[in-house]
Amino acid sequence: MQMPKYLSGKSSLLLVICVIGLAGLRADAQELPSQRVGGSSSFDTPPGLSGNDNAAGHQRLTSLTVVPEDFASLKLAPGFLLGMQVYDVPELSADLRVDSNGDITVPMVGLLHVAGKTITEVQSEIALRLRTGKIINDPRVNLNIEQYAGQNISVLGEVHNPGHLELLAPRNLGDVLALVGGETQYAGNVIEIRRQVNGSPTQLQVHYNQSKDDDSLKSVMINPGDIITVRRAGIVYVLGGVNRPGGYVMQEGGSLNLEQAIALAYGTSMQAATGSIRVARKKPDGSIEEIPVAYKDITRGKVPPTVLQAEDVVYVPISKVKTALTSSLLTSTAGAALIFH
Structure with missing residues (x-):
């Protein structure tokens, strides 16, 4: 396994230029979402679906009150309005607002701290105060929440x-x-x-x-x-000899490997030098390291795919020999087509 090395030579200079030019591709990556790994291609997504809030299906939530799963465990807080009734003593009925300190003022009892307590706990405490204060021998207190806060x-x-x-x-x-x-x-x-x-x-x-x-x-x-x-999710850039170069979102848990990234770019082109694929990665100190990739061994299952990080640049060089052969083949094919037409 080759160790990462720092950029050098003409090919490395090209990688640096690619990295510098990523500002424009970031915008493209937001407009063109990649497919989810293992899912259907988002290149077939209906027009209008893009990375901005509205196009991505965002709908601004105006207001929603989330009630607790168990009201018996609901803790009181400042702003709650409680309705109190004492059985057979209607003159003690009152509305009790929990103030900013978390206190209520109960008739014949006085100040009572209720913030962080449940309704049941407060009922028991009021009944205890009424009984120990010899106000009512056997008080039966009932509290209801009139307003939530x-x-x-x-x-x-x-x-x-x-x-x-x-x-x-x-x-x-x-x-x-x-x-x-x-x-x-x-x-x-x-x-x-x-x-x-x-x-x-x-x-x-x-x-x-x-x-x-x-x-x-x-x-x-x-x-x-x-x-x-x-x-x-982070973005990975696939450039050079691929069929659809650009930026791709790291989805499905935020992970993406080299083979998946190239697949999202519709694979390597006919002119790709697959034996020279490299990954450019920005280090914490701001420098860029070049990581050689054994792509042929990866596709043959000999080594595991390289795991990519957000902002990585996968560069697939173009083979001059393959480009020349492809151009020659296209010229010959076009000539033959004219002869037999």
Whole structure:
């Protein structure tokens, strides 16, 4: 196996020029989505489907309140309005608003902190206060939620209906993504979650695989106030002696190997020098390394395909000999066609 080497010579200079010219191809890659690996070609996608929000099927979500799966476990928060009734004591009936500190003021009881508690817990606490305060011997307290006060979460990026959801209680990430229509075909395998923890901003990255039955999203809980961003998949560029050069989205879990990338470009052309294929990869320090590829051994199953990274450039050189032979063959064929016409 040859080790990666730094760019040198004329061919390496051509690779550098290709890398510099990628700014224009990035725009093309957004407009022309690649097919999903193992799926049907998106070159046959109906006109109008592209990388922008509207064309990719994005519909802005206006408003949606997500109710908890179990109301008994719903935690109260500032803004909730509670209706209280005490059996046989109608004068104690009242509407109780949870203030910004998470407190309510209960008649004959006074201030009571309820934020983070369930309705059942608050009912029991009010009854205990009424009994220990010798106000009512056997109080039977009933609380109802008159108004909810959830906190918004934002779901952004590569989902079908990005926008805000009003979350009354924590939900798992898989459920939240389903509520906004799921990921688009451009979604990668990284989801970012930003939240406040003890007053400090914190960012969490979740890695998952869309191509498999990955239940990891169900183990990640989303809290009110979170900001979720589904990142776009990376792009790989296939240039030179292929039938459709351009930029291709790394889909199906965000992974793509060399053989798949060339297949997305409709394969190598007749003039391709398949024995000299290389991958140009940008290193963390900004330099570019050239990675030789044993493409013929890959196609014969002798070595595993090279795994590509986002922003890699696969360059398939053009063989001058093959180009000359192809031109000669085309000329001869055209001449014969004229003779027998």
